[in-house]
Amino acid sequence: xxxRLYVEVARRTYARISVYRSATVAGIFTNTVFGFxxxxxxxxxxxxxxxxxxxxxxxxxTFTFVAQGMLMVLGMFxxxxxxxxxxxxxxxxxxxxxYDHQAWWAGVSYGKAGYYAIFRGIPPFLAxxxxxxxxxxxxxxxxxxxxxxVLAVGVAFGWRYLLQLTAFWLLDVRGANQLGWLAAxxxxxxxxxxxxFPGWLEAIARALPFAAMLQLPVEVWLGRxxxxxxLGVYALQAGWMATLVVAGRCAMAxxxxxxxxxxx
Amino acid sequence: MATxxxxxxxxxxxxxxxxxxxxxxxxxxxxxxxIACLDLAVVAVIFSQVDTLAxxxxxxxxxxxxxxGVAFGLADITISQVETASRHxxxxxxxxxxxxxxxxxxxxxATEFALRRLGxxxxxxxxxxxxxxxxxxxxxxxxxxxxxxxxxxxxxxFGSVWVVTSSISFxxxxxxxxxNAFTYGGGLAxxxxxxxxxxxxxxxxTYLLPLAFVAYLPAARLLGRHQPLxxxxxxxxxxxxxxxxSVLVARAVWTLAIRHHRSTGS
Numbered sequence: 001x002x003x004r005l006y007v008e009v010a011r012r013t014y015a016r017i018s019v020y021r022s023a024t025v026a027g028i029f030t031n032t033v034f035g036f037x038x039x040x041x042x043x044x045x046x047x048x049x050x051x052x053x054x055x056x057x058x059x060x061x062t063f064t065f066v067a068q069g070m071l072m073v074l075g076m077f078x079x080x081x082x083x084x085x086x087x088x089x090x091x092x093x094x095x096x097x098x099y100d101h102q103a104w105w106a107g108v109s110y111g112k113a114g115y116y117a118i119f120r121g122i123p124p125f126l127a128x129x130x131x132x133x134x135x136x137x138x139x140x141x142x143x144x145x146x147x148x149x150v151l152a153v154g155v156a157f158g159w160r161y162l163l164q165l166t167a168f169w170l171l172d173v174r175g176a177n178q179l180g181w182l183a184a185x186x187x188x189x190x191x192x193x194x195x196x197f198p199g200w201l202e203a204i205a206r207a208l209p210f211a212a213m214l215q216l217p218v219e220v221w222l223g224r225x226x227x228x229x230x231l232g233v234y235a236l237q238a239g240w241m242a243t244l245v246v247a248g249r250c251a252m253a254x255x256x257x258x259x260x261x262x263x264x
Numbered sequence: 265m266a267t268x269x270x271x272x273x274x275x276x277x278x279x280x281x282x283x284x285x286x287x288x289x290x291x292x293x294x295x296x297x298x299i300a301c302l303d304l305a306v307v308a309v310i311f312s313q314v315d316t317l318a319x320x321x322x323x324x325x326x327x328x329x330x331x332x333g334v335a336f337g338l339a340d341i342t343i344s345q346v347e348t349a350s351r352h353x354x355x356x357x358x359x360x361x362x363x364x365x366x367x368x369x370x371x372x373x374a375t376e377f378a379l380r381r382l383g384x385x386x387x388x389x390x391x392x393x394x395x396x397x398x399x400x401x402x403x404x405x406x407x408x409x410x411x412x413x414x415x416x417x418x419x420x421x422f423g424s425v426w427v428v429t430s431s432i433s434f435x436x437x438x439x440x441x442x443x444n445a446f447t448y449g450g451g452l453a454x455x456x457x458x459x460x461x462x463x464x465x466x467x468x469x470t471y472l473l474p475l476a477f478v479a480y481l482p483a484a485r486l487l488g489r490h491q492p493l494x495x496x497x498x499x500x501x502x503x504x505x506x507x508x509x510s511v512l513v514a515r516a517v518w519t520l521a522i523r524h525h526r527s528t529g530s
Contacts (some may be wrong), residue, residue, distance in 0.1 A: 005271075018440050021441050022436050022438040023438040023439065023440075023441065024437040026440065026441040026442040027441045029441075029442050029445055030441045030442060030444050030445040033445040033450055034445070034452070036462075036465065037449060037452050037453055037461075037465075038452075040460055040461045040462060040465065041310065041317075041456050043460070044309075044317050044460035045310060045313055045314050045317070045320050049313070052313050062280070068374050069331065090458075131462070146494070159274075163477070170287060170288060170291075171285055172285050172288035172289075172292075173289060174288070174292065175288050175289075175290075175291030175292035175293075175294070175295050175380075176291050177293065178292070178295040179291065179295040179298060182295060182298055182299060182302060183298075185302075186302050186305065186306075186322060191302070192306050192309050192310065194311065196309050196313055197309055197312070198309070198312045220426065225492075232437070237489045251312075254502050
């Protein structure tokens with residue numbers, strides 16, 4: 001069983017990124033600023049109506065700050081760590097080693113997620129709570145949320161791995177990568193909660209894997225699911241994670257058979 | 265003028281280089297256009313729920329979006345490259361820019377020029393033209409001039425914000441992300457009528473970080489609205505002065521930052 005190896009990868013990644021303290025502070029500042037701007041914009045809507053799609057004003061402000069805290073946990077930005085190794089040809093070395101390439105990088109993602117959950121997830125929420133009335137979950141609700149985030153990180157990882165594997169076919173992966181994450185951010189509700197979308201667009205967004213990254217976990221935080229409903233959310237998230245992970249494995253298998261890697 | 269010639273040469277070389285990887289170039293151009301479109305989509309989503317936001321109609325917010333978007337896009341294409349300074353400082357390659365007989369800022373922004381950022385200007389330009397045609401503006405010469413002046417001044421203000429916030433990286437290279445709060449956050453804040461922001465944030469954006477001058481005050485004047493900050497309407501014409509002041513501040517900060525630069529050893 002190699003599971004211990006991947007746990008160790010996650011642990012080391014956590015230690016590696018925890019060195020960059022000032023980057024963390026800078027990031028908290030930025031997430032907080034965006035949290036405030038988006039919260040004020042969305043609150044203006046509530047001056048005219050008491051609720052939107054079942055969200056009241058407290059829900060929507062809570063949503064905004066929880067979502068800002070989750071962006072880094074999910075890694076919803078253009079990192080090209082995996083793709084860089086492909087572009088340089090270093091991926092060959094990775095593939096020759098006796099571990100699973102995808103599981104290794106999943107370990108990296110979970111290591112980062114752990115660090116960012118604590119140091120980037122909580123502070124923007126506390127800053128928001130200084131000015132706004134925010135909703136806190138019950139103890140059970142908090143546990144349910146954490147579990148949902150663990151699955152969401154897996155879904156986001158599955159998407160990240162797939163996006164970066166395009167480096168086997170594209171020389172410069174940044175454009176495709178950026179497009180992929182923009183779509184993910186918008187359709188996951190990172191800018192505006194999906195309940196604000198017109199009905200048809202919300203239906204599309206909820207049918208895609210992106211809702212499982214952010215919208216669903218934050219709805220769990222807001223206590224919108226219990227019992228069977230909550231199990232349904234987990235099943236959907238796990239389903240998307242499995243689908244994306246399998247798609248990533250297929251893409252990798254194809255790349256290994258068909259593609260000539262850059263040599264040096 | 266010699267500077268302009270060198271800039272044109274460097275930028276030309278850069279465009280030819282990007283053009284070699286055409287698929288990537290078009291994907292990147294597409295993604296830049298999509299960014300601009302998503303910003304608009306957020307506005308559209310909000311207006312699918314309400315008819316007015318802080319008393320501004322959809323078309324009036326589109327006017328804000330257009331002015332702010334074009335100004336942001338122009339600053340993005342010409343000067344936002346200054347944010348790569350942190351990468352160059354970390355790699356030790358910033359020294360190169362200091363050795364050449366050309367302003368480090370001009371050299372950096374020419375070397376890192378990216379034509380794909382055009383995607384950021386084109387879409388807001390379309391929105392701006394549409395909004396100018398459709399919004400209830402009582403046109404006269406003064407208002408027509410105000411449109412041009414405010415877009416150009418807005419570009420200078422955004423550009424100054426980019427330079428000032430990127431200068432932080434001369435003191436601490438890891439804090440680059442703070443700059444995003446002011447540049448991209450500024451872009452977001454100027455897209456909406458600032459009346460909807462909390463009083464404290466509104467004051468900061470008027471008196472400290474003068475982003476209210478980019479789109480909000482000029483648009484309020486174009487639409488003949490009362491200036492809700494309690495300022496007289498003619499204050500919209502202070503925009504070029506604010507832009508000039510921003511540029512001077514940016515210049516001073518950048519000069520100070522360069523002087524503070526210590527190369528990395530290896």
